Amino acid sequence: MKLPSFIEIYNELITIPTISNVADAKLDYSNKLLVEKLANWLADLGFKIILTPIPNTRDKYNLLATYSNNTNDTLGGLLLSGHTDTVPFDEGLWTKDPFKVTEFDNKWYGLGTADMKGFFAFILESLRDIDLKSLTKPLHILATADEEITMAGAAYFAQHAKLQPDCTIIGEPTSLIPIRAHKGFVSNVIRITGKSGHSSDPEKGINAIEVMHLVIGKLLELKQKLKNEYHNNSFAVPYPTMNLGIIKGGDAANRICGCCELIMDIRALPEMDIHSLYDLLCQTLQPIRNQYPNRIDIAYEVDPIAGYECQHDNPALQEVEKLVNQSAQTVNYSTEAPFLNQIAPTIVLGPGSIEQAHQPDEFVDMSYLKPTKATLQKLIQRFCM
Template identity: 80%
Template sequence: MKLPSFIQIYNELIAIPTISSVTNDKIDCPNKELIDKLANWFAELGFKISLVSVPNTRNKYNLLATYSNDSNHTKGGLLLSGHTDTVPFDEGLWSKNPFKVTEVDNKWYGLGTADMKGFFAFILDALRDIDLKTLNKPLHILATADEEITMAGAAYFAQNTQLQPDCTIIGEPTSLIPIRAHKGFTANVIRVIGKSGHSSDPEKGINAIEVMHLVIGKLLELKQTLKEQYHNNSFAVPYPTMNLGMIKGGDAANRICGCCELLLDIRVLPEIDANSLYDLVCNTLKPIMDRYPNRIQVENEVDPIGGYECQKEEPALKEVEKLLNQTAETVNYSTEAPFLNQIAPTIVLGPGSIEQAHQPDEFVSMDYLKPTKIAIESLIKRFCL
């Protein structure tokens, strides 16, 4: 089987719905069709293929494709990684077909063109012009599941792999600027269980909105404490941030509110353990919990995602900066880097802009086509030859 053209590969990847949704299983899609397609293409190029079912997902898979001319294929070389899923889309806000690559004004539109199924098309296209038999270090391609919701695919891979590459590249849309660090985050649901009743006699009830008012006051104190205690000038926003993202409670003006919920987002610097934030929030709210026993619940909406940092002095990072003639930067959004950085120095680098990610009419500018292919070829030759 001969590989299809670059645009056909791109189109076939975009045409397969691979939406991830943690809240709506009706729109959550399996990724097996896309994984099988990638497996066939990489197998055609001589890669050895491993497909692994990822636990705690709705029957989704990781793909690892490896090309090695050495019997010891676990050490050294390069790992190119991307996720196979996309976010949901609002059909009413898209002016193009999200499952077809549409070219308009030097842009390729489609769901996943930038974030980030298109990265696999760039890899395959670059490999056409490389004689893989000349590689003296292994080249690995990783395609993961569920990055957009739980990052279960990357987490499972990092926990179980024996690979020790010299460098990992995650092809998220960074405008081809290398990214060496990003913040971690946690999302908490805080629920106040009050006691409902008629508003004419407030003392007979416990108003959940009023208790939540006390909760918010304590959280804002924590927000200020985090800002004062932690600082990292590598980031544009150099301190941890807290966002009160959603609140809901009550059902009538003449009824004491019986339940109030708050969604909370905390973004932390890489040096802060994201897993510690749950206890930090609970300890902050302890005085109110003691005042209202068994009426305040704190839950993780999703498992915390740690921050990540590839040190400036890391040789692999310096090589990537030299190859691209670009100084690495930091960002506030999250990727799979905290997991893959456990096994190798990891840099986030890919075509397209993060400004188009998760947006209606997502696109990748065609200006990235040639430089991305050159960048991938250069990375493979540097780390695998």
């Protein structure tokens, strides 16, 4: 069967809603229809298909497609990877239909065009002019689930994969600049349970907002400590950062606040032990926990994501740098690379700009089509032929 045109593939991928939403099940979409569509196209090209349901998700799946002319289809070759889900969208702020590819002003607009369902359209386009029967090493294509909330798909794949490719490329929008490292992500929820009462007699209650005020003071001390004690000049922001993102508490001006909640994140450097940050957070808040026993709870919002680094001298990274004629850089955002880097040297490299990710009227400039196709074909030729 002949593949549809590039723009038809692109549009069909964007048309299928695959929004991830951890808080609201009604707004959390399965990716099953999308991976089945990818599976059909890739099967028509001769790829062997494996669809895997991901435990503890809402009907989410990974797809692994493999083309190999060898009896051993697990060793060597190339893995091209992307996630199938998107973030929610701000309906009132979009001027284009988020579930349709709209061509305007030399750009392709739509939810997931850049981040990053569109990458699969670029992969399929690059395969049109390649004689797959000439491959001497396997080519794998991985489509993962739930990257935008838990990274459950990539974590499950890394835990169970039997592959050992020579190189993995994650097609996040990097403006076709190779990325070799990024920071980790830790999101914690701090809940204060106070004692409510009438505001006219504050001594009879425990105001959770006031306790949270003490907690925030300690957190800001920790923020400065992290900045002073950890450094990596490879990053534009060369130290761990902390952000106090959400705070909720209280229900009336004349009532002592009985509950207050803060959600925060820490962006850790790759060399930092991601789990030790929880212990450090607990130690920092211990004096206040002693003052208010059993009233301060510290938990993860989602499982922490480690930082990632592919070393400068890694042969696969050096080959990719030569192919694209660009030196690898580092970024502050997170990807699935910490998981896939456990399997093979992993580089983040894809069309479009990260500036468009998670934004209204997300788009990819049409000028990326030819260079992305050429780059993917060079990667396949280098690692699979």
